[in-house]
Amino acid sequence: MAIVRRAKAYSKRKPVTNTRKSKKTQYSYVKQVPPQKIVKFNMGDPLGFEQGKYKIGVILSTEENIQIRDLSLEAVRQSLHKDMTGIFQKTYFLRCHCYPHNIIRNNRVFSGGSKGERIQTGMSKSFGTPEGRTAVVRKGKPVFSAYFNGPENIPKVRAFFKKATPKLPCKTKLVFEIKK
Numbered sequence: 001m002a003i004v005r006r007a008k009a010y011s012k013r014k015p016v017t018n019t020r021k022s023k024k025t026q027y028s029y030v031k032q033v034p035p036q037k038i039v040k041f042n043m044g045d046p047l048g049f050e051q052g053k054y055k056i057g058v059i060l061s062t063e064e065n066i067q068i069r070d071l072s073l074e075a076v077r078q079s080l081h082k083d084m085t086g087i088f089q090k091t092y093f094l095r096c097h098c099y100p101h102n103i104i105r106n107n108r109v110f111s112g113g114s115k116g117e118r119i120q121t122g123m124s125k126s127f128g129t130p131e132g133r134t135a136v137v138r139k140g141k142p143v144f145s146a147y148f149n150g151p152e153n154i155p156k157v158r159a160f161f162k163k164a165t166p167k168l169p170c171k172t173k174l175v176f177e178i179k180k
Contacts (some may be wrong), residue, residue: 004071005106005131030103034130037070041096043081049093054147058157061142066170067134070100075167080144083160092148096136106131109122120156143168151178 047081048054077096084092105128137143146157165172 022073034132037074043094044092045090049147055149055179058146059142059175060144061173062137063171063173065139067136070133076164079164093148095143096144098136098137100133102131102134102136104134164168
């Protein structure tokens with residue numbers, strides 16, 4: 001099983017250049033793109049959302065510029081989706097606003113024994129192998145949003161979001177919108 005590096009290795013840094021697959025081969029440093037981990041971006045009842053059925057909205061946004069791995073976005077999505085379907089069944093709408101375009105890579109360095117001499121290339125081919133994807137999110141931009149009915153459900157939904165936010169590697173802010 002592959003070992004995933006900690007989020008702090010990538011999250012607070014600026015995104016590295018040349019991390020997208022290009023259509024022109026001379027500019028395409030990344031030869032293979034890791035598979036997408038996020039299964040769905042819109043959950044619940046998107047038709048009802050477009051028709052304006054839901055009166056209460058919750059928006060989870062970041063308070064800093066950050067890169068968020070697709071693994072953590074998927075973990076938050078699964079947690080919120082499971083909790084929301086427990087209360088609302090299909091009468092809600094949940095959206096993930098971030099799409100992970102940025103490809104992260106790792107130039108593995110081995111230490112100890114004689115493993116390093118046979119495997120490592122040093123700085124001659126130091127670009128690294130693609131390891132995963134990240135979404136580059138700017139300060140104040142939404143990461144997840146949920147829409148539902150019933151003001152008595154606001155404390156429950158707030159608790160769901162508070163339970164899911166430690167899975168994200170950044171400071172977040174919850175904003176509630178109520179339509180009349």
